[in-house]
Amino acid sequence: SQTIHxxxxxxxxxxxxxxxxxxxxxxTSNPNLYWYRQAAGRGLQLLFYSVGIGQISSEVPQNLSxxxxxxxxxxxxxxxxxxxxxxxxxxxxRTRQTSTEAFFGQGTRLTVV
Amino acid sequence: QKEVEQNSGPLSVPExxxxxxxxTYSDRGSQSFFWYRQYSGKSPELIMFIYSNGDKEDGRxxxxxxxxxxxxxxxxxxxxPSDSATxxxxxxxxxxxxxxxxxxxxxxxxxx
Numbered sequence: 001s002q003t004i005h006x007x008x009x010x011x012x013x014x015x016x017x018x019x020x021x022x023x024x025x026x027x028t029s030n031p032n033l034y035w036y037r038q039a040a041g042r043g044l045q046l047l048f049y050s051v052g053i054g055q056i057s058s059e060v061p062q063n064l065s066x067x068x069x070x071x072x073x074x075x076x077x078x079x080x081x082x083x084x085x086x087x088x089x090x091x092x093x094r095t096r097q098t099s100t101e102a103f104f105g106q107g108t109r110l111t112v113v
Numbered sequence: 114q115k116e117v118e119q120n121s122g123p124l125s126v127p128e129x130x131x132x133x134x135x136x137t138y139s140d141r142g143s144q145s146f147f148w149y150r151q152y153s154g155k156s157p158e159l160i161m162f163i164y165s166n167g168d169k170e171d172g173r174x175x176x177x178x179x180x181x182x183x184x185x186x187x188x189x190x191x192x193x194p195s196d197s198a199t200x201x202x203x204x205x206x207x208x209x210x211x212x213x214x215x216x217x218x219x220x221x222x223x224x225x
Binding site for chain 1: 208
């Protein structure tokens, strides 16, 4: 069966520090991968998506970036965090087939102080 | 106009009652429709997925889709206090990025 792992679960970082969040998917090949952010009391905002290794599309201009170095690995990064980067970061995957479900990882709660 | 609209609630129902959650969407090209349950501080958990008009039932949950009206709903029968959570509606096209667009969620409270 397919599983998705996301780490760390929580993170407290000072303003201006770098960020690296990692997501890996098991049990499937060539998935679509997504990074979402959820601000407190808000809906989920799509940040990045990837349809293959090295293929990244950004949905929202910001100081974050994403990379997909391997088929089932998706990384969210920042060189210098801002206070506004605080939030709940969620990785999701979906198969390439049409009309299929989408599943989320456990999420990373990021607090920038 | 938001792409996916949900009443924020809270929707309060007594234990054992039917909870009815509604969602409308603006993109007529949407092809897949999702309901997620999210407990406070946790990630969304998929509870229903539907892509054909009509009803889909899974245990106590029934999703209803009407593409002509751009409307999707979730019924929860025999509501339990453990159903108290925020329910997120999401839609997607099945071409291109196939990313999900979410509503802001409806908070459901089931009173014991």
